[in-house]
Amino acid sequence: MIEKASMNEIMKESPSKEETSFSSFVVDVRNLAKRYGDFAAVNDLTLQVKKGEIFGFLGHNGAGKTTTINMLTTLLEPSSGSGKVAGYDIINESLEVRRRIGYLPENVQFYDSMTAYENLEYFAKLSGIKKPDSQIWEVLDFLDARSYADKKISALSKGMRQRIGIAQAIIHEPEILFLDEPTTGLDPFGVKQLRDIILRLNSQKGITIFMNTHLLQEVTKTCSTIGVLNHGSLIYLDSLSNTMKRFKDEGSLEDIYLNIENNEEE
Amino acid sequence: MLSFSIAKNEIRHLLRERTFFLILSVFILITLASTYIGWSSQHTIESVYQESAILLTAAGQNVPPSPFSNLPTLDIVKNMIIYIVLIGSLLAITVGHSIGTKDQKAGVVRILFSKPVTKKDVLIGKVTSLMLVLFAIMIVSLGISIASIAMLSEIHSAMFLQLIGFYGISFLYILGFGLLGLAFGLMKRESATALLIPVIIWIVITFALPEMGSALYPTSSLNPILPQTNILDSPVLSTIHNILYPFSISEHYKLLSSAILALQGTESVVSVTYSPIMNMFILTIWLILTLAVSIYAMSKFDISRGDVYE
Ligand SMILES: Nc1ncnc2c1ncn2[C@@H]1O[C@H](COP(=O)(O)OP(=O)(O)OP(=O)(O)O)[C@@H](O)[C@H]1O
Ligand SMILES: [Mg+2]
Numbered sequence: 001m002i003e004k005a006s007m008n009e010i011m012k013e014s015p016s017k018e019e020t021s022f023s024s025f026v027v028d029v030r031n032l033a034k035r036y037g038d039f040a041a042v043n044d045l046t047l048q049v050k051k052g053e054i055f056g057f058l059g060h061n062g063a064g065k066t067t068t069i070n071m072l073t074t075l076l077e078p079s080s081g082s083g084k085v086a087g088y089d090i091i092n093e094s095l096e097v098r099r100r101i102g103y104l105p106e107n108v109q110f111y112d113s114m115t116a117y118e119n120l121e122y123f124a125k126l127s128g129i130k131k132p133d134s135q136i137w138e139v140l141d142f143l144d145a146r147s148y149a150d151k152k153i154s155a156l157s158k159g160m161r162q163r164i165g166i167a168q169a170i171i172h173e174p175e176i177l178f179l180d181e182p183t184t185g186l187d188p189f190g191v192k193q194l195r196d197i198i199l200r201l202n203s204q205k206g207i208t209i210f211m212n213t214h215l216l217q218e219v220t221k222t223c224s225t226i227g228v229l230n231h232g233s234l235i236y237l238d239s240l241s242n243t244m245k246r247f248k249d250e251g252s253l254e255d256i257y258l259n260i261e262n263n264e265e266e
Numbered sequence: 267m268l269s270f271s272i273a274k275n276e277i278r279h280l281l282r283e284r285t286f287f288l289i290l291s292v293f294i295l296i297t298l299a300s301t302y303i304g305w306s307s308q309h310t311i312e313s314v315y316q317e318s319a320i321l322l323t324a325a326g327q328n329v330p331p332s333p334f335s336n337l338p339t340l341d342i343v344k345n346m347i348i349y350i351v352l353i354g355s356l357l358a359i360t361v362g363h364s365i366g367t368k369d370q371k372a373g374v375v376r377i378l379f380s381k382p383v384t385k386k387d388v389l390i391g392k393v394t395s396l397m398l399v400l401f402a403i404m405i406v407s408l409g410i411s412i413a414s415i416a417m418l419s420e421i422h423s424a425m426f427l428q429l430i431g432f433y434g435i436s437f438l439y440i441l442g443f444g445l446l447g448l449a450f451g452l453m454k455r456e457s458a459t460a461l462l463i464p465v466i467i468w469i470v471i472t473f474a475l476p477e478m479g480s481a482l483y484p485t486s487s488l489n490p491i492l493p494q495t496n497i498l499d500s501p502v503l504s505t506i507h508n509i510l511y512p513f514s515i516s517e518h519y520k521l522l523s524s525a526i527l528a529l530q531g532t533e534s535v536v537s538v539t540y541s542p543i544m545n546m547f548i549l550t551i552w553l554i555l556t557l558a559v560s561i562y563a564m565s566k567f568d569i570s571r572g573d574v575y576e
Contacts, residue, residue: 075570103380109373113282125271126381
């Protein structure tokens, strides 16, 4: 007993190299794969995302972006490989992972018969917040969405719903926020506002962002790191500054992105 | 604690659904109607009897005893048994279906399971809300029955217990159907199939099995206390009957209810009958099975499913 206790103390004082490297990565997955029969939706994905980053996950339709997010948010069990999100194993410690993440699905929806406030209250309680009232108003203020609170979800426009979607994802102050194609269906003004919100979440609340998109300009405007997924495989991974240096301007990066697509499709 | 929030949310959602209120009001109306019909038919025959008794006495003839003189007062709720079998169970299926499909129809499955909730929390929450709602409906029905009996004739304490027993059994019976509605709501991706399968099971249990199980009598499934003549002389029919009888859950419910309400004419003439304890045992098995189906459905539930739901 005594031996074990002192062992623990030693472990605490000098964490192994492995642990230090893990703690600076909010997402750390190794050889992650998802197969449907013979078809590999995601193939051998090894990826790290550092704390505080805005990671842009770029890929064509059907590349496997949503499948990847589903695995990282513990909604889908990988066929093989392993990974940690917010320091916890996505397979064996899924509840611990879920406590520390926020997730905005593609085309977010809510209980239509309930108001925005009631929806937020319900999801906040499920996140373990016993009396969520003050938190609800706080995030609504942060998102400039206070006036939506008493509206039925069915009465909200796509852009308003998107904000409530973000509100439910951040109300429990997650370490990392997963956004699946957050700009889909928003007008240019809405896209701009969303971009500002993402940047503020990152800088003011210190939330790491993992964002799926198939729009290149989205990534270059908001993200600090870029990953490109092509038919289930990660084919590019670098910081935005390096990428910009390497490709000089957005146009040539787009050329490369499109060329990759075309080459693979052929 | 999480299950409590989930159950509360399910109930709130149900209370905001118009269809639920529609079916509930139909059920309440039927409860009222059944007692009234039971009372009025009894009342009509009774007054005809009184008149003929007067005529008979005037003619100096013997007056036979009233046909209702030896009937228990609870006879006027006997129609409720049929209404539970026919409508109560359907109501339970729709409630279960609504609870089972709610999250998918709303398209919130992925948000829901991105929160630290387990499938077990969600299932417990859903089953709890189903039980509470069906329980509340039975309480309302019980109240209506007690009130109308008290108004139409006199009521005494033993009858309270009988009625509570009857509605308790009815609760268990319809809960099974509610669980089926819930289970197939979770299992199927299309609302139509999810509703159709439990309804087919309901048809089999309510009509097909009793028809084949008890004497192949067209009306026997509808009338719990019809004295049955034995047409099971044919060995083939009686074999079919013996095999299917244990599965005729509605029969067991009807017999048990009649026994609890001490209704007359329940003695079945069919070749196999079970004691009330056996009836109760089969109802318990029914509940355990339907609960097992719900647990299975939840274990297979795809939590990464998107917003496509028809
Ligand atoms: N349950 C499933 N069964 C079979 N194949 C699937 C399943 N889910 C996804 N797929 C396939 O996996 C591939 C990746 O799908 P995914 O939704 O991850 O793509 P995506 O990158 O998010 O695309 P989009 O930009 O269109 O949202 C697609 O080809 C899809 O058809
Ligand atoms: Mg997608």
